[in-house]
Amino acid sequence: MYSYIGIAFGASMLIIVSMASALSMNRYDATCPNVEPIVAKVVRDATSRDKTVPATLLRMHFHDCFIRGCDGSILLESRGGNKAERDAPPNKSLHAFYVIEAAKRAVEAVCPAVVSCADILAFAARDAVVLSGGPRWDVPKGRKDGRTSKASETSTLPSPAFNVSQLEKSFALRGLSPQELVALIGAHTLGFAHCSSFEKRIRNFNSTHDVDPTLRPSFAGALRGACPLKNKPPNAGVAMDPSSTTFDTNHYKFILNRQALFASDQSLLTAPQTKALVYKFATSKRAFHTAFAKAMIKMSSLNGGQEIRKDCRFVN
Template structure:
């Protein structure tokens, strides 16, 4: 495992809030250990947990910033983010619930759900063999969560221009885009997210011509028409339980599952970064850790609350 410690004692988030790696040093010094124990226990019982927690963190930060709004349940009067179409496949909320329950027993009303999710996202990367970084803390939990906002999540069909624009709106660069896309090394996708690339792609091509032909044929066999298996799909790299740079090597080889992933290789603004990460795992690890720190700073809430239950506002 490669360890990368970004020694950030105090950093200013995109929203101007001050975050501090030692934020809970006096009020809840055992916070990170409590969260790590919950993550390890869950991952030992379900190997899908790392990918699910990492994806949950991305989806939280991209809507309203990293404020744990994705964790809120819908109510009679409000349909929350987790029930928006792109988030219906999110899972493993119980892991955050378990960590929060233990934190409330040890340090009541102290550790925000937003910080729990940020720390858990780092921990699942490390647990899967990826880099380690210091998580700056001090986020507060937001009180607003609306399913309609999920239309702003980048889609698997986006091209690179659309992706760069989406990331730029959140203060993230093209390099951040490519680095954070590497989180797909732990990913799995159902057929519905990429089957448009496999058949009737255009008047000139049945399948997306950027797909390796043999890989396209393999995907077609996994996602036949008609397809009665709603769980059918494809892992996004060949070492799906290990955090590594195989994802980039597959994109270079024309084996990116999502159109958005493969587009990174087709665009001059991102191709060189994909190729660099495919060659050098250490470089990818370093840049991924740095980009996760920047992602964790997006839209940090200054005047929110510390929820006692991550699913409901206080």
Template sequence: MATQKLASLFFLQQIIHVLFILHLANADHGLKLGFYQKTCPDAEAITRKITHQHISRAPTLAAPLLRMHFHDCFIRLVPNCWQGCDGSVLLNSTKNNQAEKDAFANLSLRGYQVIDAVKSALENKCPGVVSCADILALVTRDAVSMIKGPFWDVPTGRRDGRESVASETRDLPPPFGNITLLKQKFAAKGLSVKDLVVLSGAHTIGTSHCSSFETRLYNFTGKGDTDPTLDPNYVVHLKRKCQPGDTTTLVKMDPGSFRTFDGDYYTLVAKRRGLFQSDAALLEDTETKSYVKLQANTYGSTFAKDFAESMVNMGKIGVLTGKAGEIRKHCAFVN
């Protein structure tokens, strides 16, 4: 009898989980294009103008802003307790709470000043109307498009969350993840395997600290060895830059065009020169490997279009709409 009850409980939990994932995958959660058309018609124009001012002076900010949006959306999700693209990564820690932005995984994020500048301008124009979560989504789109990346229409209407807990960043896909783990992480957010391989292409811009891939160079299995999936010639190059224990040196993720959004990332992965284990993992799965090879062999022919579509999909994860959450006056603080 006890065994039957446990089996029934497990089955019920699985059904609830499946329904939750289907809800994530199929619902737009109340987002729509032109959400601010009547309440703040200049919202997107103001956002783009200010983003352009910052990115034109510091184009390397595009990569951390893109990561910021990704890290905001990939926070832990629990049924009936939505946390996703709600601007929670922007909140400051308090005396009694360590926020997401101060979690280890987020310490390298930069560009908060861009979000704050846009928020200040929009509060002057349309007080209490445009959410920080929407600002982050729009700024990310504009920053990527300004470094020769794609432009996509961003459905808006997100509201801001009131909670931000550092420990919930444990749901972020780790740089050491294998393909099984990565697929699980993305599926849990209602994203497809294609979304996984496409969004991994964000590594075409930006830099990484040596500490994020040091194990691949010096102690892959705990025996002082090197990851055999990494190109040996590239290992030599990386070891010249990164010594064991180096926590400060930055390495370009896409050498040659790390400031330009293009399809070169897939060429590097195909040559076994992706920096992270999560990059190499894309060659472990038939579907992801096929996509890598396609982009590598066609100079990223469909990457821009695919990336735009996957960013829209990602931007819908766990959003707050309607009367949920709030519209923060300042992005770093709850009202």
């Protein structure tokens, strides 16, 4: 999910919310009834070759939805003088664009000009979770693809250094509740984190602490070993948790054990409501999966696009 998710503010948010009402569960029943199995096969085949695909597809969907709504803008390539979202620092580590492009080609071969890239990405993110052992949900359909993608807009993505108040405000501006915030942060059970996203917690934290005091000292020592000051590999980092390809409740357990990589995630324990939800999800896979599926449906219903792209990389 990281480097977290953000969205354009103000009038654009009103447009996105109003578009959500146009989505439906049966949008392609007559025009492209096999779209979801087609996408699922492409995701399954890609995952069989690369176990990191589900985590990056899920993160890609989050980053798409919270800039301009779920409009596939993250899939557009930079052209001319415009640097697109996918080339911005928060998205540089995303490596599975080829999966969405392959799924789009497969869908276009059967149902040309019917299914948006944004819908395909929403299906793929759901399939990624299912393949990792997580819940399945019915994805609302009918998103349109956007025509604008600007790397500069990714500066609105919340920081891994946010405290719980900043997180709650950020998610509330997108219409998401504290429960949905905590549920969606559970996506951090999948994937890999680069040292840059947590390095400030393990060295020279502030004037009185070298290490963030909310971080378990033994864990901080292990992170320092993985992120050395000298001769650090360019993509140095650590798995989100030891079972980082399985959609489980371990991330919440790590928060409770003061072993969350991101200060933002650890800060969930500093507010009564979010702390109670961390305990709830850590101890009940059923509660977590149910809450996550509902939050994903709500989040993925944000849309502000204008067209159905023929190629996910370029506007029509």
